[in-house]
Amino acid sequence: MRRSLLLALLVAANLHAAEVRVLAAASLTDVLQDIAKQYQKSAYDQIVFSFGASNLLARQIEAGAPADLFLSADERSMSRVKTIAKVNMLTNSLVVVVPADGHTMKTSRDLLKMKTIALAEPSSVPAGIYAREWLESQKLWTAIAPRVVPTDNVRSALAAVAAGNADAAIVYKTDAMVSKKVRVTYRATNGPRIVYPFALLKDAKQPQAARRFLNYLKGPSARAIFVRHGFDVLP
């Protein structure tokens, strides 16, 4: 009797599998889908993603969009929303990508050879802000700014180069690994420190289920997938 009650409870829990809404930086698109696929082999919860520029997602959360977890590409976006548990999860770095047949760069100054350079919007989108900070540190920003094609998020900058419509883009090294139509021609080794904070949101509708997935993201199997996609996982 007790056992069948337990069974019934399990079934009920299964029927009420929670839907965890995750708003995540565009640069996390592929890696998170891989992780969620893995996660859902063992968990009942449904993970529903919405990817975009972190600043835009932060704005949506501020405006009351339903969300349980926010996985941001910078602290600036994260600091705009109310969180319960927050952890700095990943780091990343910037690279310059060009079309497969594009210019090759030896130094950062070679960027001046490019006519159009796609960047995520450099005053609001994390990848764009990081890129601008790097170019400013290289004393190149004023020369590059007029050639910039600002895009909605880092993946649209990548797409502009993949289609051959921009001569170069500054993206995360993990983005460059996604497309076969671009090649990395320069690595910004001295770029700004890029940290991805992950957080459980104060207004989460499914805090327990969200916490379960957040813990899974911190765990060893997710770590392995992050590393395979080129991210550095913070201890």
Place this chain on the structure above:
Amino acid sequence: MSSPDLQILGLTLRTAALATLLIVPPGLAVAWLLARKRWRGKSLVETFVALPLVMPPVATGLILLELFGRRGPIGSWLPFDVVFTWRAVVLAMMVMSFPLLVRAARVAFEEVDPRLERIAQTLGARDARVFFTITLPLAMRGILSGVLLAFARAIGEFGATILVAGNIPGRTMTLSLAIYNLVQLGRDADAFRLLGIAVVIAFLAVWTTEAFLRRRA
């Protein structure tokens, strides 16, 4: 209005004016052919011309991006870049406004009494002369209202533009794109100022169009 506002407004009006100017000759030709002649494939052309009016603008933008991209079937033949330049802004505006102009002009041509044209012909006027001295002047008000509508549509163009032209401050950022950008940046107050400008332009365009049509009635 601040100076970036003026720059955005200037770019928008210039590109919209150029786009409208460029579609007037082919637009009138197509409208006249649709109104006055019977030919094979007419209904096909009719439908094709109306497509941008009913398709999602962003889908039209994607088609233009594929065609006019640096590696696209048209873009790769052109000696200059289209995508991410002001030319792309004009191109998107032209495609999106063309159906409005053709529709208005076609109705205007159809409303011209064909008997007047035939009388002119019996008096010895050739086709071109009939068109420029009888048909065009009589259809002028309808055509002008179509031109204004096309111009207003061009000013408001967003979906196709953002795909083919990007949203580059000072180069391809038109009024609609600037409003979108400002909202994304969270600068709602600035967005509202541009919105005010957009409302004034739209009001003037519709009001002038109505005035043209009223005078005819």
